[in-house]
Amino acid sequence: MSMFNPSPLTRRRWRNFCRNRRAYWSLILFSVIFSITLMAEFVANDKPILVQYRGEYRMPIFKFYPETAFGGDFQTEAIYRDPEVECLIVSGGLDACFDDPEGVIEDAQDGEVAGEAIEKGWTLWPIIPYSYDTAVDRPGAAPLPRNSENWLGTDDTKRDVMARVIYGFRLSVLFALIVTALSTVIGVLAGAVQGYFGGWVDLVFQRAIEIWSSTPQLYVIIILFSILPRSFWLLVGITVLFGWMALVGVVRAEFLRARNLEYVRAAKALGVGNLRIMMRHMLPNAMVATLTMLPFIITGTIALLAMLDFLGFGLPSSAPSLGELTRQAQFNLQAPWLAFTAFFTFAIMLSLLVFIFEGVRDAFDPRKTFE
Structure with missing residues (x-):
């Protein structure tokens, strides 16, 4: 049957x-x-679900990508919450990110950087931007109480x-x-x-x-x-x-x-x-x-x-x-x-x-x- x-x-x-x-x-x-x-992994993760970089789509939650894959200098895995890595993704891997990442991101959102036309990149993050072993970057002594990002606070090692x-x-x-x-x-x-x-x-x-x-x-x-x-x-x-x-x-x-x-x-x-x-x-x-x-x-x-x-x-x-x-x-x-x-x-x-x-x-x- x-x-x-x-x-x-x-x-x-x-x-x-x-x-x-x-x-x-x-x-x-x-x-x-x-x-x-x-x-x-799609709900709570310190890696983006999806990254669009220079017209290509990548899923860091499933595959290892070094920082060099986004125009960086290091062979280690990209730290996607780092402002410089975020700038590299958004601006298409321009070296100017390492000088003024915040300014380059703003320029990239307008569509030009240093007179060049660029294809803007983006990242799609999970609802909770932390994995079970991610250290939360918050001031204060752990464990920390809840806030808008840590819905149930952190433990004694600052994990969400x-x-x-x-x-x-x-x-x-x-x-x-x-x-x-x-x-x-x-x-x-x-x-x-x-x-x-x-x-x-x-x-x-x-x-x-x-x-x-x-x-x-x-x-x-x-x-x-x-x-x-x-x-x-x-x-x-x-x-x-x-x-x-x-x-x-x-x-x-x-x-x-x-x-x-x-x-x-x-x-x-x-x-x-x-x-x-x-x-x-x-x-x-x-x-x-x-x-x-x-x-x-x-x-x-x-x-x-x-x-x-x-x-x-x-x-x-x-x-x-x-x-x-x-x-x-x-x-x-x-x-x-x-x-x-x-x-x-x-x-x-x-x-x-x-x-x-x-x-x-x-x-x-x-x-x-x-x-």
């Missing part, structure tokens, strides 16, 4: 989800916020808080979704094998899970990060290694219950393979219990990432981490905007995810129709 012609069961589940108004509107709101953060929240929201959600997807696949397969076959297979799996679950996750992370450099994918791998066990017990119980039902025995008598029975006939019945656990796994993963970053054992310090923002709020009580930003970001994110997955759980539950 193609995605453009869904089955009656899929349509019924979607109708049930839409009738849950809280879940439906939470999905819309979360989709809008997450879509904005997915395009974070709004930009870090946008990038941090995307990073937290992607981390949670990746970890949850991998953990769910492993946990469902392990629980299905245990519950379906039972006997010594179940016994060996249970003993192995008991041993592995008793391993302290935080100590393992501390030890590994003292040896290996901290990275996003390393943290994903470690979290999956310890997170897949959350669904094993639920799926195992559903398969143990269903393995002796009549339809399973009939399928075995007809010669249907074990894998087909497990995936096609038994797994759909275990989906409601599995989906019930997903909100807790996702919110728990986001909280785990924030906790590790708060303690200093998570992502690199340069990463746009919401947990690191919370840590800054603890040590900068004179800057209440840091604490309020971290609190409301986590509250909105986690609430929307819980409401959405409540609707998904109810949509898969055949006993709920919202009629």
Whole structure:
């Protein structure tokens, strides 16, 4: 059945989800916020989205351009907010920019510089002209309060808080979704094998899970990060290694219950393979219990990432981490905007995810129709 012609069961589940108004509107709101953060480079960046220079169009957010590409002298990347670089772009790369950039820009806007006809250039900037690691050029001791450019102020290293929240929201959600997807696949397969076959297979799996679950996750992370450099994918791998066990017990119980039902025995008598029975006939019945656990796994993963970053054992310090923002709020009580930003970001994110997955759980539950 193609995605453009869904089955009656899929349509019924979607109708049930839409009738849950809280879940439906939470999905819309979360989709809008997450879509904005997915395009974070177009929303908050210290590089222009588009540059028109001598009739050519360039996108610095995707490609490296040295200053020499705009008529400058250095091979390093152009600092687009520098008045001299701005003058080079607007005036077409004239050397006079280095003598009087402000005057040349004014002349370039009139169409002539030193008697020469020029083709005026321009830059298209994001709404927030800072990336998550950009140092804000403002006088005063950090953290700085909000103003017209820094909507949520700056942190203790003069980085724009709004930009870090946008990038941090995307990073937290992607981390949670990746970890949850991998953990769910492993946990469902392990629980299905245990519950379906039972006997010594179940016994060996249970003993192995008991041993592995008793391993302290935080100590393992501390030890590994003292040896290996901290990275996003390393943290994903470690979290999956310890997170897949959350669904094993639920799926195992559903398969143990269903393995002796009549339809399973009939399928075995007809010669249907074990894998087909497990995936096609038994797994759909275990989906409601599995989906019930997903909100807790996702919110728990986001909280785990924030906790590790708060303690200093998570992502690199340069990463746009919401947990690191919370840590800054603890040590900068004179800057209440840091604490309020971290609190409301986590509250909105986690609430929307819980409401959405409540609707998904109810949509898969055949006993709920919202009629």
